[in-house]
Amino acid sequence: VPQPECRLAEASRTRVLVVEDDLLVGAVAAEALEEAGFTVLSAASAEEASIILTEEIIDVLFSDIDLGGRDGCD
Incomplete structure (x- = not known):
């Protein structure tokens, strides 16, 4: 079983x-x-997220589904 420090290093x-x-x-x-x-980047809209996704390597996407007219699944 990995020690908590190891899991924290993986998360970072x-x-x-x-x-x-x-x-x-x-x-x-x-x-x-x-x-x-975790290392966290934030976006307040689907449009902003799209820009970040073209510029950054992202491992996990944590998204609202209803983004003011756009679907978070898109």
Whole structure:
């Protein structure tokens, strides 16, 4: 069983993109992920997320489904 420090080191290399148009919800999600040791990028819209995805390597996408007219699944 890996030690907690090993799992934390693995998490710190994992890049998560949080896409949430409710800024408070997005901030809480990003903070929780950062506290868990993940590297977090945030976007407040699908359009902003699209730009980030073309410029950055993302391991995990954490997205709201209803993004003000756009579907988070898209």
